[in-house]
Amino acid sequence: MRIVKIEPIPVAYPEPNDFNAERYLCLVKITTDDGIVGWGESITQFKEANAATAALINGLAEFVIGKDPLDNGAIWRAIKERYWWYGYRGGLAAYALSAIDIALWDIKGKALNTSLLQLLGGAVHEKLPVIASGHAHDESIPKMADQAQEWLSTGMQGMKVGFGKRGNAHLGYEHDRDVEYVKQMRNAIGPDKMLMIDMGYAIKWDVATAVKRVQAFDEYNIDWIEEPLGAWDPEGYRTLRDKTKCLIAYGEREWNVDGFDQILATGTCDVFGIDPGRAEGVTGFVKAVARIESHRRQANAHAWSSAIVSAASLAVSFSSLAFKLFEFKPLRNPMQHELVSEPFEQKDGWIYPPSDKPGLGIEINEDVVNRYRQNF
Numbered sequence: 001m002r003i004v005k006i007e008p009i010p011v012a013y014p015e016p017n018d019f020n021a022e023r024y025l026c027l028v029k030i031t032t033d034d035g036i037v038g039w040g041e042s043i044t045q046f047k048e049a050n051a052a053t054a055a056l057i058n059g060l061a062e063f064v065i066g067k068d069p070l071d072n073g074a075i076w077r078a079i080k081e082r083y084w085w086y087g088y089r090g091g092l093a094a095y096a097l098s099a100i101d102i103a104l105w106d107i108k109g110k111a112l113n114t115s116l117l118q119l120l121g122g123a124v125h126e127k128l129p130v131i132a133s134g135h136a137h138d139e140s141i142p143k144m145a146d147q148a149q150e151w152l153s154t155g156m157q158g159m160k161v162g163f164g165k166r167g168n169a170h171l172g173y174e175h176d177r178d179v180e181y182v183k184q185m186r187n188a189i190g191p192d193k194m195l196m197i198d199m200g201y202a203i204k205w206d207v208a209t210a211v212k213r214v215q216a217f218d219e220y221n222i223d224w225i226e227e228p229l230g231a232w233d234p235e236g237y238r239t240l241r242d243k244t245k246c247l248i249a250y251g252e253r254e255w256n257v258d259g260f261d262q263i264l265a266t267g268t269c270d271v272f273g274i275d276p277g278r279a280e281g282v283t284g285f286v287k288a289v290a291r292i293e294s295h296r297r298q299a300n301a302h303a304w305s306s307a308i309v310s311a312a313s314l315a316v317s318f319s320s321l322a323f324k325l326f327e328f329k330p331l332r333n334p335m336q337h338e339l340v341s342e343p344f345e346q347k348d349g350w351i352y353p354p355s356d357k358p359g360l361g362i363e364i365n366e367d368v369v370n371r372y373r374q375n376f
C-alpha cells in the first residue's frame with residue numbers, strides 16, 4: 001500500500017462558542033493507492049497561519065507520497081528531520097506535521113481494521129467525566145450563571161469558563177466582578193460540579209494580581225486555574241502554586257515533547273493542556289503524555305476545534321491514566337456537529353471509549369468540508 005495523494009484543505013467557519021467569530025483550521029486528506037482515505041487537522045486558528053500551514057503541507061508532500069502509511073512513525077521522524085531549521089521548538093511546521101500524522105494514524109487503523117484506541121493499546125478508563133468548556137459572553141452575571149446551569153442540566157459534570165474572550169462579559173479585568181462571577185457560578189451549579197477558570201490570551205495579570213484573584217476564587221472551590229500567567233513563567237507559577245489551593249493548568253501552547261519537558265522540570269504545572277492538532281499529532285501527543293504520566297501529573301486534551309481532533313484526543317485520553325476528564329463545547333457548532341455523520345455526544349455527564357470503528361472512527365461529510373473550504 002502506498003500513499004498517492006495529500007491535499008491540505010484550509011477551512012474557515014463561524015464558531016458559536018466563540019461569539020460566532022470566524023475561526024480557521026487546516027484539514028488534510030491523504031489517500032492511498034487502494035482508496036483508503038485518512039483525515040487530519042491542525043488548529044491554526046488564524047487565517048495567515050492557515051495559509052502558511054497549507055503551503056507547508058504541500059511542501060512536505062515528498063515525504064509522504066509513495067510511502068507505506070503503516071510506516072507512519074518513520075514518516076513522522078523524516079518530517080521532523082526535514083524541518084530542523086524552520087521548525088526548531090515548533091511553530092507552523094508542527095501544525096503541518098500534526099495534520100499529516102493524525103491522517104496517517106487514521107489510514108493505519110483503516111488498513112488494519114483497528115481503531116486508533118486499540119492501536120494505542122486499548123482503554124484504561126471505563127468512562128470519563130465530561131465538562132462543558134465555554135466562553136463567558138454576556139454582560140449580566142446572573143444570565144451567565146443561568147446559562148451554565150442550563151448547560152449542566154444535560155448531566156455534564158462541570159464547567160470550564162474562558163475569561164478575556166469576545167463579547168460583553170468583561171471577565172478577567174476587575175477583581176470584584178471576577179469574584180462575584182465565580183461566586184454566582186458556584187451557587188448556580190452547586191457544590192458538586194467541577195468549576196475551572198481559563199485565562200484567555202487577552203488577560204495579562206502580574207503575579208501579585210494572580211495570587212490575589214486566585215486566592216479569592218479558592219473561597220468558592222474552583223478546581224483549576226488555567227494559564228493565569230500565560231505560557232511560560234516558572235517563577236510566577238511557583239509563587240502562585242505555593243499560595244493557592246486549586247490546581248494550576250497550562251501547557252496548551254507547547255509544540256512538542258521538549259516544551260512539555262521544560263514545564264515538567266519546573267514542577268509548577270498540575271494539569272497539562274495538550275492538542276494533537278498542534279503538538280505533532282497523535283505521535284507527539286502520545287510521547288508528551290508518557291512524560292506527563294511518569295511525572296504523575298494530569299493531562300487534558302485541548303479538543304476545542306473539529307471532530308477530527310476530538311476523535312484523536314478521545315483515543316489518547318482513554319489510553320492513559322493521566323487523563324481525568326474530557327471537554328465538550330457546550331453549543332452546537334459546524335466542525336463538531338456537521339463535519340461528521342455521527343457527532344460525539346456525552347451521556348449523562350460521561351463519555352465512553354470510542355467505538356471499534358477503524359482509525360479515527362469518524363465519517364467525514366465532504367460536502368461540509370467543501371462548504372467551509374477556503375480558496376486562495
Ligand SMILES: [Mg+2]
Pocket residue numbers: 198226227252273
Ligand atoms: Mg485553555
